[in-house]
Structures are given as structure tokens and as C-alpha cells.
Amino acid sequence: MESDMTNSNTLAPTFSPRMTEEEIAAAAFLARYKGDTRTMYISDLRIYFEWCYSNGIKPLEAERVHLEFFARYLEEVRGNGPAATCRRLGTLKGFYRIAEADDRIKRSPMTFVRMPKVIWDENAAMGLDRVQLGTLIQAARAKSPTDAALVTLMGMLGLRVSEATSVQIEDFAETKSGHRVLRVLGKGGKPATIPLPVPVIRMLDACAGDRKSGQLLYTDLGTVMDRRSAYRRIKSLAKRAGLPAGLHPHTLRHSAITAALDSGATLRDAQIFARHSDPRMTNRYDRNRGNLDRHAAHGLAAYLAGAA
The missing domain is CATH 1.10.150.130 (Tyrosine recombinase, N-terminal domain)
Known part of the structure; x- marks a missing residue:
């Protein structure tokens, strides 16, 4: 200046x-x-x-x-x-x-x-449903180990795109309390330890291959993947999977949190999974996932069916 x-x-x-x-x-x-x-x-x-x-x-x-x-x-x-x-x-x-x-x-x-x-449109924050998220994961697996790892980190672990693209191979090499874990530095510099389910381990290990250290995700050109290249990758995979246009990396995090709640996770467990400091943020996901199914418009239409 x-x-x-x-x-x-x-x-x-x-x-x-x-x-x-x-x-x-x-x-x-x-x-x-x-x-x-x-x-x-x-x-x-x-x-x-x-x-x-x-x-x-x-x-x-x-x-x-x-x-x-x-x-x-x-x-x-x-x-x-x-x-x-x-x-x-x-x-x-x-x-x-x-x-x-x-x-x-x-x-x-x-x-x-x-x-x-x-x-804030709560219904718009639902992200992908279970079938759509599964379709995207399948498309990523079919494309490459890198695509599978990228989608898995965000769509199955709920990582933010900057967290996913920062993962080092050493970050998921440790075992703690009988669980293989991933260590990430989250929003605001907060460290987090995330247990890895077997399907996630398989995809991360496949992406790492014979490498024992260093950056996990690279582009096809051999450069380190960043948020922009991750966005392009997700957009391309969504098109390949036949999913709606406009899908972006944070949609996968939304989808993961909503899917966790749908799978039976309590609000407390979902908050820990999402690493939300404020439980009200997690509660938004809990409310919105049933809003369309429970909407009063359904009951009203049935109520008026005999008269209209």
C-alpha cells in the first residue's frame, strides 16, 4: 500500500x-x-x-x-x-x-x-439423498482411486473441501483404541481424530498405493489437488453419474451429515461427526431432512380430496 x-x-x-x-x-x-x-x-x-x-x-x-x-x-x-x-x-x-x-x-x-x-432454505441444505450419494461414490470408484478417495473424504467422512485436499498419507496411518484413524486440522485450526470404517480405509489405501508419506490427492497432471481442482472433479463426476447440475464439494458434506442422521445417529453424535461448535447448526440438518415428507401440504391435500 x-x-x-x-x-x-x-x-x-x-x-x-x-x-x-x-x-x-x-x-x-x-x-x-x-x-x-x-x-x-x-x-x-x-x-x-x-x-x-x-x-x-x-x-x-x-x-x-x-x-x-x-x-x-x-x-x-x-x-x-x-x-x-x-x-x-x-x-x-x-x-x-x-x-x-x-x-x-x-x-x-x-x-x-x-x-x-x-x-436460509432448510430444504435446500439437504444435499444428495442416500441413493444419489451412493451413485456418486460408485461413479468415483469406477473413475479412479483418486476420485474415490476425494468423494469418500467429503461424502462419507463429512470433510470440508480444504480439509480433504490437505490430507497427507501419514494422517491416516495411525491406529488408536483399535481404530484406524484420520487426523485432520479443521476449521479455525481445531484438530480432530476421525475413526475410519473399513470401506473408507480401502479407498484411501488404494489412492495412496505404494506411497508411505506426502500428499494424498493429486490431479491428473500430477499437481497437488486444491479446492478449485476438487470442484472441477466433483462437477465432472456428478455429470458422469447423471446427478443434478450445480453439485459442488460442500454439497457432499451436507449430504454426509444428513445421511448420518438418517442412519440413526443422535444429534450429539451427528454434531461430533460434523464438528459443529454450535448444536443449532446440526439441528438444522435434523429438521430439514423430514420437512418435505412431513409438510402440511400433504395432509391438507388429503383433507380436501373428498371436497375438491
Whole structure:
């Protein structure tokens, strides 16, 4: 970021004596996070800082009205939907909260900013049903050991795509309490130990082959698989399996959690499986999986059948 404040390319979670006050404030906020979360927050702050500089505003001197205009910019110029706009404004809430705690500003300008209303469609969060998920797993097995391992990690263990693509062969080599286990570093840097059922072990071992260490998942070009290449792989497998368009990696995590509940897992066990810190999140999956079957429209139609 140059002194004329027209460039935000140096936003980073590290400290340098040459940093501006805004950069130090951003670094103080970003240093609290790691991995994909920090990358996402850097992107959000960069968008905001560039908007501020293009409008002659210093981020640490912004007022509530400026944030309201920025929210409209996200919606009307960048075309962000309510969820994306709410998430980016949430990043700024955190940024200004830390700046206020560090006495860089007197009061956060985000305090009374209107947040977009994000509507959660519980029925849309169900993901694939049992038959569809099984069809996808079969298609992945038929395609390659790598595809089978990728789908298994997300669709049978409920891993997030960043967790799945970060798995090392050493991570599932250990046995604990009689169970072969997978060790992952989850969201927020939280470690987790996941027991591996026999079918999962077979697919992970087949993917690893003779290798004893290193990255598990690679692309066909021999490069390390990342979230983008995983997305393309899942999209291709969904098409091969004849599943609806729009399937993405997180759909598999949704599907795994819902399938776990359908298989008889209690809410507590499903929460542990999903690694949700808030049980209310797991409860959403429990409610939505029967919403269509129990919907009052069925009873009403039957009630009116004799009269209509």
C-alpha cells in the first residue's frame, strides 16, 4: 500500500516497520486467523480498502454512512448476493472491533450498519439423498482411486473441501483404541481424530498405493489437488453419474451429515461427526431432512380430496 493510499496489494497478516496505520490495523486483525479463513478475510479487506481509496476515504476514518454506501456497492456494482454481502460486512465488523480494542478508532462505524437479510432454505441444505450419494461414490470408484478417495473424504467422512485436499498419507496411518484413524486440522485450526470404517480405509489405501508419506490427492497432471481442482472433479463426476447440475464439494458434506442422521445417529453424535461448535447448526440438518415428507401440504391435500 503506497503512501497516497491507492494500492492495497500489500495487505498481509505480517508486520513491517514501513506499514501504514491501516496496514497495521489489518495485520492485527488478520493475525488472529489461519488458512482459508485468513485468505478470505484478506480478499474482503482488499475489496473494502480499494473502494475506500478510490473514494478518498481512509479506512480508519470511515463513518457509518460510508459503510452503508459500501454495502450498496457490493450489492449493486459487484453483484454480491445477500449472503456474500453479509459475510463481507461481517469481516469489517471484526476488523473494526479489533481496531477499537487496540484504540486505533474511538468507535466502530459498523455498529448500526444495516445487514442484508439472509434467508436460509432448510430444504435446500439437504444435499444428495442416500441413493444419489451412493451413485456418486460408485461413479468415483469406477473413475479412479483418486476420485474415490476425494468423494469418500467429503461424502462419507463429512470433510470440508480444504480439509480433504490437505490430507497427507501419514494422517491416516495411525491406529488408536483399535481404530484406524484420520487426523485432520479443521476449521479455525481445531484438530480432530476421525475413526475410519473399513470401506473408507480401502479407498484411501488404494489412492495412496505404494506411497508411505506426502500428499494424498493429486490431479491428473500430477499437481497437488486444491479446492478449485476438487470442484472441477466433483462437477465432472456428478455429470458422469447423471446427478443434478450445480453439485459442488460442500454439497457432499451436507449430504454426509444428513445421511448420518438418517442412519440413526443422535444429534450429539451427528454434531461430533460434523464438528459443529454450535448444536443449532446440526439441528438444522435434523429438521430439514423430514420437512418435505412431513409438510402440511400433504395432509391438507388429503383433507380436501373428498371436497375438491
